[in-house]
Amino acid sequence: MSNRNEVTDDEMESLLNEVLEIYGYDFSDYSRASLKRRINRLFQNDHFSGFAEFNQRVKNDHRYFARFVEEITVNVTEMFRDPPFYLALREKVLPVLSTHPLIRIWHAGCSTGEEVYSMAILLQEAGLLHKSLLYATDINPGVLDILRKGIFPLRAMKQYSENYIQSGGKQDFSKYYTAKYEWAKFDEDLAEKMIVSTHNLVSDRSFNAFQLILCRNVLIYFDKQLQEKALRLFDESLESLGFLALGARENLKFSSIAPSYQQLENKERIWRKKA
Amino acid sequence: MAQESIKPSRVIIIGGSAGSLNGVLSVLPEIAGIVSFAVIIVLHRKPAGENILVNLLAAKTRLTVKEAEEKEPILPGHMYIAPADYHLLVEKDYSFSLDVSEKVHYSRPSIDVTFESAAEAFGPKAIAILLSGANIDGAAGMQKIKECGGVCIVQEPGSAEVGVMPQQAIDTVAVDKILPTEKMAAWINENLLI
Numbered sequence: 202m203s204n205r206n207e208v209t210d211d212e213m214e215s216l217l218n219e220v221l222e223i224y225g226y227d228f229s230d231y232s233r234a235s236l237k238r239r240i241n242r243l244f245q246n247d248h249f250s251g252f253a254e255f256n257q258r259v260k261n262d263h264r265y266f267a268r269f270v271e272e273i274t275v276n277v278t279e280m281f282r283d284p285p286f287y288l289a290l291r292e293k294v295l296p297v298l299s300t301h302p303l304i305r306i307w308h309a310g311c312s313t314g315e316e317v318y319s320m321a322i323l324l325q326e327a328g329l330l331h332k333s334l335l336y337a338t339d340i341n342p343g344v345l346d347i348l349r350k351g352i353f354p355l356r357a358m359k360q361y362s363e364n365y366i367q368s369g370g371k372q373d374f375s376k377y378y379t380a381k382y383e384w385a386k387f388d389e390d391l392a393e394k395m396i397v398s399t400h401n402l403v404s405d406r407s408f409n410a411f412q413l414i415l416c417r418n419v420l421i422y423f424d425k426q427l428q429e430k431a432l433r434l435f436d437e438s439l440e441s442l443g444f445l446a447l448g449a450r451e452n453l454k455f456s457s458i459a460p461s462y463q464q465l466e467n468k469e470r471i472w473r474k475k476a
Numbered sequence: 477m478a479q480e481s482i483k484p485s486r487v488i489i490i491g492g493s494a495g496s497l498n499g500v501l502s503v504l505p506e507i508a509g510i511v512s513f514a515v516i517i518v519l520h521r522k523p524a525g526e527n528i529l530v531n532l533l534a535a536k537t538r539l540t541v542k543e544a545e546e547k548e549p550i551l552p553g554h555m556y557i558a559p560a561d562y563h564l565l566v567e568k569d570y571s572f573s574l575d576v577s578e579k580v581h582y583s584r585p586s587i588d589v590t591f592e593s594a595a596e597a598f599g600p601k602a603i604a605i606l607l608s609g610a611n612i613d614g615a616a617g618m619q620k621i622k623e624c625g626g627v628c629i630v631q632e633p634g635s636a637e638v639g640v641m642p643q644q645a646i647d648t649v650a651v652d653k654i655l656p657t658e659k660m661a662a663w664i665n666e667n668l669l670i
Contacts, residue, residue, distance in 0.1 A: 232573040234565035234593040239577070275577045421546050421562075421574045428547075450546055450559055450574050 207241050212252045216240075219260055226270060226340075227403045230427035239273040271341045275422065279357065280315040282417070283449050284367030287319060289469040291369050294444050295327045298412055304333040307411045307438065309402060309431075310419035311337040314348030314395075315361075319368075320415070321391040322377060326370070330394055336409065338400035345397050351387040353378075358385050402431045407438040414439055417470075418448035425455075432456045439474050446471045483570055484514035484552040486668070487598045491587030491614045492607030493520045496637060499657030500607060501536040506661040508669055515539060515555040518564060518590045520583050520609060529557060546574040558585040565593040581613040591617020595624040602626030603668065605660065609641030618649045627668060629653045629660055 208216070213236075217228045228236060249255040258265050281287050298304045304324075308317045317337045324330040339345055347353075362374040378385040400408070402419070414435050420428045435445055436458045445453070445462065447470045453459050462472040490500060497519065504510060517533070534541040537555060544556040550570045558564035563575040564585050573593075580586035587606070591614060594602050604621045606614045608631060618628045628651040633639030635656040645651055653663055 232565075232567065234567050234573050234597070235563075235575040235577070238565070238575075238589070238593065275575065277576055277578055418576045421576070425547055448576075450562060452545070 206245055208237070208244050208252055208255070210237070212256070213237055213240055216256055216259060219256070220266075220269075223260060224266060225404070226401070228273070230403070230424045230430075231422055232424055235275075235422055236273060239275070243269065243272040267341075267343060271343050274340060275418075276312040276341065276344050278312045278315045278418075279364070280319045280353075280361040281364035281368045281370075282316065282319075284364045284369075285467075286446070286449070286469050286471070287323065287364075287368035289465060289467055289471055290320075290446070291323055291327070293465055293467065294413060294471065295323060295329065297442075297444075299327065299329055301412060302332065304329060304413075305336070305409060305411045306333065306413045306415070307336045307338070307409070309338055309400070309414060309416040309435070311339050311344075311348065312341075313344045313353070314351070314397075315353065316415065316417065317348060317395060318351065318377075318387055318391055319365075321394065322365070322370075324394075325391065326372065330391075333394050335395045336411070337395050337397045340399065340401045342399050345399065348395070349392070349397055351389070351392050352384050353387070355380055355383050355385045402434065403427065407434055409438065410440050411438055412440055412443045413446070414443070415446040416448075417446065418451070420451050421448065429456055432458050436461065436474070441474055441476050443474050444471055445474065482552060484550065484601075485509065485512040486601050486603055487514045487516065487550070487594065488603045488605060489516045489518070489590060489594050490605045490607065491518045491591065491609075491617070492631075492641070493609040493638065496608035496631070496657075497533075498536075499631075500605065500660060501533060503658055503661035504537055504539075506665070508665050511538065511553045513539075514550050514552055516544070516550075516558070516564070516566075516590065516594065517555065518558040518585050518587045520585075520587075520611075520613070521560065533557065544572045544574075546572055548572050558590065560585070563589040565589060566597040567593075568597045570597065581611045583611065583613050587614035588617040592620045595620040595626055598624075598626065600625035603629065603664065605629045605631075606642055606645050607631045607657065608636035608638050610638045611641060612644040614641055615645040615648050618645050618651065622649060622651075627652050629655060629663070632656050 221227050244255050259269050311317050324333050365374045378387045453472050461475050465471045530541050539555040541555045543559050565573040630642045630645050630651045632654050633643045
């Protein structure tokens with residue numbers, strides 16, 4: 202790969218400044234190494250003749266800008282990712298939530314929604330789905346369309362089924378979807394309690410009070426300052442004695458909200474807000 | 477910005493598959509001034525047994541061995557292991573970032589991803605070492621290391637358990653040296669440390 206095919210640091214910063222001015226999307230506090238790699242990947246995949254053409258396209262073509270945001274943010278996700286984490290949700294968190302008359306859960310940065318469907322399955326198996334609301338938000342409208350349809354690649358189901366069993370699932374996983382051609386369409390009952398909306402953790406405010414907030418593998422793309430801001434937003438949005446769940450390599454320990462939280466004993470990345 | 481701390485004098489970034497490390501680890505301590513270096517290790521492996529790997533490596537080096545954590549500053553005297561199932565990237569302020577984006581060459585962590593960001597962050601301070609492996613991960617990253625002024629050392633494919641990965645780098649990049657692992661430390665001492 203030669204340098205001609207790469208966006209320089211200065212070009213990236215100027216592009217991101219213009220994106221902020223024109224569209225109001227602020228990437229200035231995203232971690233640079235990953236963001237630059239994503240931008241270069243898009244720049245190369247879409248075969249621009251040079252940075253100027255790329256820059257013009259992003260600025261002037263709103264539809265291309267939607268692609269730009271979707272491609273420079275990471276949307277890789279899976280069902281029951283990190284099965285021990287879901288086992289901890291089943292055993293330690295749902296029994297507490299079950300005492301509430303209405304359970305409000307927020308999946309922040311949910312991407313295409315595989316984790317939201319995983320949660321809906323947990324709730325259904327615990328007999329709690331009927332009194333739950335699952336708020337699913339992401340910066341990208343495109344991935345939320347996939348979530349609303351509940352249709353995922355069939356080839357992933359073998360892995361998801363294994364994850365499901367390791368997470369303590371006792372059912373036949375295939376009962377939750379209908380296979381058609383290359384796709385698995387998930388049971389519409391699972392989606393009935395999902396409330397789907399765009400939300401930008403950089404710029405949007407708290408919009409409800411929750412008993413459980415999940416934001417997994419999103420904060421890793423933010424610098425420390427933006428991580429802190431997002432964690433404060435979660436803290437404002439979480440009821441006393443509520444739970445905050447992060448990704449397997451994310452941590453609360455260096456943030457200002459840490460003293461108000463207690464990590465679950467089993468070392469999964471789930472923290473409970475103190476009374 | 478990472479805290480203003482002492483930066484490592486050089487950074488060795490080692491990529492390989494799990495069986496490939498023993499050789500290079502047994503000779504790392506022979507590098508003069510290794511305690512002023514940082515070492516970053518990216519291995520293709522199954523996503524399990526993190527602590528086992530850290531303990532195994534710790535037994536073989538004077539460096540402090542730990543799994544790399546996101547936003548953690550990169551310090552001299554430390555050996556960092558890329559966590560399973562994440563790409564490990566290096567920021568220009570000498571700190572780590574993690575990324576769960578698509579696999580590269582069927583691998584996450586990918587050696588290319590770490591090499592490429594390390595090339596930009598460390599420039600001529602980077603020493604990339606590519607060991608035994610069965611796919612072509614690492615070669616594109618080595619190209620970037622070269623472009624940014626760093627040094628590339630590749631395991632002699634004949635001495636590797638699986639020669640595909642080092643051979644791909646040799647075929648596509650003007651690497652600085654091709655060696656069996658047990659000769660790497662001596663070469664680094666003679667040629668890179670003045």
